[in-house]
Amino acid sequence: MDSDKVVRAMARWWQTVSQEDTDVTSHNPMLYDPLQDGIVKTSKTRQYLAALVVCLGAVAAGTALAWTSPVLPQLSYSNTTTANATHSLVNATTVSNATHTWVSSLLAIGAFLGALPTGYIADAIGRRYTALAMDVPFILAWLSISFANSAGWLYFGRFLIGISTGSFCVVAPMYISEIAETSIRGSLGTLFQLLLTMGILFVYIVGSLVSWTTLSMLCLLVPILLFFGMLMLPETPVYLLKKGRRADAALSLKWLWGRYCDSRSAIQVIQNDLDQTSADASFLDLFSNRGARNGLVISMLLMFFQQFSGINAVIFYTESIFESAGSSLSASISSIIVGIVQVIMTLTSSLLIERAGRKILLLFSSTVMTICLAILGAYFDMKESGKEVSHIGWLPLLCMVLFIITFSVGYGPIPWLMMGELFMPDVRATAVALTVMVNWLCVFVVTKCFGFMITDWGSDMTFWFFAGCMALATIYVALALVETKGKTSSEIQTWLSGR
Structure with missing residues (x-):
């Protein structure tokens, strides 16, 4: 028994030292991977x-x-x-x-x-x-x-x-x-x-x-x-490896994934991804590299469709839609109800995302939103043309609730998630920054143009415009996206590069 303990102790010592012999922090006992004990988790x-x-x-x-x-x-x-x-x-x-x-x-x-x-x-x-x-x-x-x-x-x-x-x-x-x-x-x-x-x-x-x-x-x-x-x-293991700090990256993984994780294998996977890329990628590499370029186009289009779904228009009309349904709720109570629905359904999305997948939730989201926006447009067309709509006051309320629910499970969270998935470490920072800039540009454009659209086009055409954008989103996701659930960075890049 004593000899077995000595062998295990020597194995632990050798594994710790061999991880990064040239780094003074490599002898930290936290870097020990208990592979031979069969308790890796x-x-x-x-x-x-x-x-x-x-x-x-x-x-x-x-x-x-x-x-x-x-x-x-x-x-x-x-x-x-x-x-x-x-x-x-x-x-x-x-x-x-x-x-x-x-x-x-x-x-x-x-x-x-x-x-x-x-x-x-x-x-x-x-x-x-x-x-x-x-x-x-x-x-x-x-x-x-x-x-x-x-x-x-x-x-x-x-x-x-x-x-x-x-x-x-x-x-x-x-x-x-x-x-x-x-x-x-x-x-x-x-x-x-x-x-x-x-x-x-x-x-x-x-x-x-x-x-x-x-x-x-x-x-x-x-x-x-x-x-x-x-x-x-801790700092992220990916960034630390990019800077050549392998032992610090292993310590970061141990903190994040637990002491009994196989940090050596995880570090090697990250290193393999880094080895496939240029450590100091330039801005132009985003456009010259096919995988990075395709990832950027997908990310930007998802952000475009997120904002041109008309989410701000629907929220803007929350009070009037509640009133049309015969509700006596105040604007603040209406906003709170909308907020609660968004939180609950976004939480539901976080539970579904690894089961249903990204693509199916996006398709479900855009399809239902298209229908809801089209119905809202028809409702306001009838209302503004002087037709009696009091008997269907519940319909726009139902459409609004369904719209917010499906936005919250699909186009609300998923573009932010996929933005982090689609890029290799060498271009991720710049690509994510450009994508976020596009998102906020769309926010600014929609916010500034919304008043003009309502005044010049009317509420009906405004909602139909957003419905058209969501119909395009449905077609785009169906034809251009593959499921990224469970895929490694290398597998995602293989798809983006057309290999």
Whole structure:
């Protein structure tokens, strides 16, 4: 028995040393892989924990996106009372419609400008330090908004918060895709959209109860928690391997996947993927490499279809649709109901994604949304032409609920998930940044053009336009996409490269 213990101890010592003989950290006992003991297994707990922590950035982004919904009406009150006499000097009577427009749109402008440099920063200093750095504007923004004494400070805060929102749309999916096992990559990938909807719901609920400055101070707590949470997380193994820090990458995997995981095999798989690519890929490699180029086109089109699904148009009409159905619910209650539906169905998507797959959920989502939008267009056509529609007031309400449900299980979370799946490590940062920029450009275009579309086209044509976009999305996904569920990075690249 003693001789067996000696043999096992020597094997453990040799395996630890042989992992990285030239690195002083390689003798860390945490690097031991218990292969010969037959107890190799992975733990998913810390992978979920790490994903939840980095996705606090999504919660912060959700609070920023939804903030205008309860706040702008408060800023429009035509009285001499300040929105919060204790903390704010912004008199409600001084806030014009032009101010509303800028307060709403500056976030999208900031997000667009914040996305691209985030990719380069993430490649330079790492995903973890980038998340920490980009969290600082979140904190400064909420402080600026909370203590604003002029419209200028509101503008400054909304622009800063946009920069951080755009940055986390890049770095959070990237971080998650680089720490997740293949078996749970889909579930973890949907967490970004799930926590985004939770941030939106938080603002809808709390914003209906408190003043806007109190709401802003409560929103400040999220990026503070994010900052301290990121301090305890490791850098991603992929980034560490890109920098030649093999032992640190193994330690990161041990922290994320559990002490008893086979880190050597996992590290070798990542290294093989890195060996197939150029360590210092240029911007042009995104377009010269067929796999990277196809991945970029798919990611951008999915983001385009996400925004041109008309999700913002449907949410904009939430109150009027509830009224058409004969509901006496207030705008705030209607928004809360929509928010709850989004959270529940995005959570459902995270449970289905590794069973049903990406492609089938996208097809289901776009098909049902096409039908719902077409019916909404027909309803508003009848209503605006003077026909009696009170007897079918329940129909647009049903369409709206079905639309939000199917958006939340498909085009809400999946484009963010697939954005992290489709690129090799050498071009991922830049590709993800460009994709996020396209997303925010579409947000800006749809938001700015929506009023023009309603005025010049009418509600019916506007909804039919979005229905046409979703019909195109259905055809595109059916013909151009393959299922990526359970596929490794190499297998996905083989498909994208046409090999």
